[in-house]
Every structure is written in C-alpha cells, then in structure tokens.
Amino acid sequence: xTTSREQAGVPVAVANDLVRSYGHGQNAVQALxxxxxxFRRGQFTAIMGPSGSGKSTFLQxxxxxxxxxxxxxxxxxxxxxxxxxxxxxxxRRDRLxxxxxxxxxxxxxxxxENIQLTGRLGGRDADAGWFDTIVDALGxxxxxxxxxxxxxxxxxxxxxxxxxxLTRPEVLFADEPTGNLDSRSGAEVLGFLRTAVDSYRQxxxxxxxxPAAAAYADRVLFLADGRIVGELAEPTSDLVHARMxxxxx
Ligand code: ADP
Numbered sequence: 001x002t003t004s005r006e007q008a009g010v011p012v013a014v015a016n017d018l019v020r021s022y023g024h025g026q027n028a029v030q031a032l033x034x035x036x037x038x039f040r041r042g043q044f045t046a047i048m049g050p051s052g053s054g055k056s057t058f059l060q061x062x063x064x065x066x067x068x069x070x071x072x073x074x075x076x077x078x079x080x081x082x083x084x085x086x087x088x089x090x091x092r093r094d095r096l097x098x099x100x101x102x103x104x105x106x107x108x109x110x111x112x113e114n115i116q117l118t119g120r121l122g123g124r125d126a127d128a129g130w131f132d133t134i135v136d137a138l139g140x141x142x143x144x145x146x147x148x149x150x151x152x153x154x155x156x157x158x159x160x161x162x163x164x165x166l167t168r169p170e171v172l173f174a175d176e177p178t179g180n181l182d183s184r185s186g187a188e189v190l191g192f193l194r195t196a197v198d199s200y201r202q203x204x205x206x207x208x209x210x211p212a213a214a215a216y217a218d219r220v221l222f223l224a225d226g227r228i229v230g231e232l233a234e235p236t237s238d239l240v241h242a243r244m245x246x247x248x249x
Contacts, residue, residue: 009041009042010040010041011038011039011041012041012170012171013038013039013074013170013171013205014039014072014073015035015036015038015058015062015071015072016072016073016074017034017036017070017071018032018034018068018071018072018073019034019069019071020032020054020057020061020066020067020068020226021069031054031057031226032057032058032061032068032069032071032226033054033225033226034226035058035071035223035227036071036228037221039062039203040203041201042197043204043219044193044194044197044204044206044219045206045217045219046206046208046217046219046220046221046240047059047205047206047207047208047220047221047223048207048208048209048211048214048221048223048240048243049222049224049229049247050247050248051209053223053226053247054223054226055207055223056175056207058207058223059207061073062205063096063098063173064083064092064096065092067081075091075095075096076095076170078091093118094122095169095170095171096169096170096171096172096173097118097165097169097172097173098173098174098175099160099161099164099172099173099174099177100160100174100175100176101176101177101179103148103153103156103157103159103180105148105156105159105160105163106148107148108147109147110144111140111143111145111146111147111148111151112144114148114159114160114163115131115134115135115140115144115159115163115166116131117163118164119166119167122167130166130168131166134162134165134166137195138158138159138161139158139188140155140158140159143155143159153182154182154184154186154189157177157180157181157185157189158189158192161177165196165200168200170203171203171204172193172196172202172203172205174193174204174205174206174207175207176208177189177190177193177206177208179208179209186210186213190216193206193216194216204217211237211238211240211241211244214237214240215236215237215240217235219231219232219235220235220243222243222244222247224247230247
C-alpha cells in the first residue's frame with residue numbers, strides 16, 4: 001500500500017525540534033525556539049518571517065553552516081548535527097548546494113571555472129551533458145570565459161546557481177538569492193529555480209523577505225520569534241503579503 005506521504009515524496013531534509021541560542025545568561029537570544037520541518041524531494045519551499053525571526057539561522061542550521069544548541073537535522077539518513085567538522089565539510093560539498101545574496105564567486109576565475117569549482121574540489125568533473133543543460137538553461141553560454149567583474153549581477157548569480165546545481169545536490173539552500181538583483185534579473189533566477197524543481201526534481205529551500213519571490217515556491221513556511229507559526233501552500237504574492245502584514249502586526 002502506498003501512503004500519502006510516500007506519494008508526496010520522501011523527505012530529503014528534516015529538522016527536529018531545533019533550538020539555537022546565542023550568548024549566555026541575561027544576554028542570551030533564542031534565535032530558534034524549537035523548529036521542526038520536513039523538506040521533500042522536488043519541493044520548493046520559501047522561508048519567510050519578520051526581520052530577526054530566525055530565518056537565516058534556520059537555513060544555516062539546516063545547511064550545516066551553523067551548529068545547533070539542541071535538536072537534530074537530517075540530510076537523507078545522516079544526522080548532520082552529530083558529524084565532525086571534516087565529515088560535515090565533505091557532506092556540504094558533495095550533497096548540498098548554496099546560493100547567497102552576495103554571489104560569492106572567485107574573482108580570478110572565469111564563469112566556467114567558477115561553475116566547475118565545487119565539483120572539482122570534490123574530485124569529480126560533472127558529466128558534460130549536465131553542464132551543458134544547466135549552462136544553456138541559465139543563458140550562460142556566451143559568458144563562460146568572462147570573469148565576475150565582466151558580468152552583471154544577474155549573470156553572476158546565474159553562475160552561482162549553476163555552480164550550486166552542477167553537483168546535483170540533494171538540497172539547494174538559497175539565502176535571499178535575489179536580494180542584490182533588480183526585479184528582472186531576480187525573476188530570471190527565480191524562474192530557473194522553479195525549472196530546476198519542475199524539470200530536474202531539485203529540492204530548494206529559500207529564505208526571502210519578498211512576497212513576489214516566495215510566490216515561485218510550492219509552499220511558504222512562516223517564522224516568528226524562532227518558531228514556525230504558519231504554512232501556506234500554493235502561495236501567491238498577495239496571500240503571502242497579507243500573512244506577512246499580520247505577522248508584522
Ligand atoms: P532573520 O534572518 O529572520 O532576520 P536571524 O536568524 O538573522 O533572523 O536572527 C534571529 C535572532 O538571532 C535575532 O534576534 C538575531 O539578532 C539573533 N542572532 C543571529 N545571529 C546571531 C549571532 N551570531 N550572535 C548573536 N545573536 C544572533
């Protein structure tokens with residue numbers, strides 16, 4: 001018998017009761033106050049919430065870029081909160097993808113070299129077919145020999161997305177990926193993330209403060225004061241905007 005959960009896809013990343021505190025005593029801040037969530041294969045999730053609600057901390061903990069105070073994060077079958085530093089670095093490189101607000105490209109490398117970087121660090125060259133698919137889908141064919149300084153912000157972010165996807169990560173984490181882009185370049189990046197989910201069954205988890213960006217996702221998780229306070233399936237910009245207005249009081 002197939003359960004509805006299996007039909008909906010296996011969770012590839014699971015947070016279980018995550019707590020993240022910063023500081024001690026009277027100065028302690030609880031950035032995450034017990035967050036549980038599942039992210040399924042081929043699902044695009046946006047994380048939203050007022051400033052300071054814990055969005056970035058949540059993403060960083062899920063992606064193994066920050067340590068948790070308690071709780072667990074599973075990527076596939078691995079509890080990443082129990083891994084040592086070297087194992088965690090390897091897991092991030094081999095199984096996760098990252099896109100940040102600042103494009104984080106290496107300035108002395110060409111677009112092609114930047115795209116190939118993560119795979120090469122892992123000792124693997126991506127198959128040429130997959131490289132070509134991504135480069136063409138992102139419209140980067142004519143830019144491969146350019147260095148970051150010779151590209152627009154939108155082009156640089158598309159290079160960063162290509163780099164993140166080339167290793168076929170189990171989860172692509174994006175922290176405000178359109179935060180430094182004009183709306184047209186932002187829409188191109190978001191449209192491609194949507195394509196990556198629909199056409200390649202990629203899993204995307206994206207922090208954003210922009211309702212229009214969140215509307216590209218399959219669902220939105222809303223955070224407030226370090227807790228998940230709501231979820232919206234099939235979000236539209238207007239619905240997300242209305243929920244955010246309520247949360248911001
Ligand atoms: P958001 O991304 O929703 O704006 P953050 O995850 O950045 O929220 O922050 C959540 C809370 O944790 C905030 O109160 C913030 O000040 C605090 N915080 C985040 N990072 C640190 C840190 N490194 N040291 C101390 N406090 C932090």
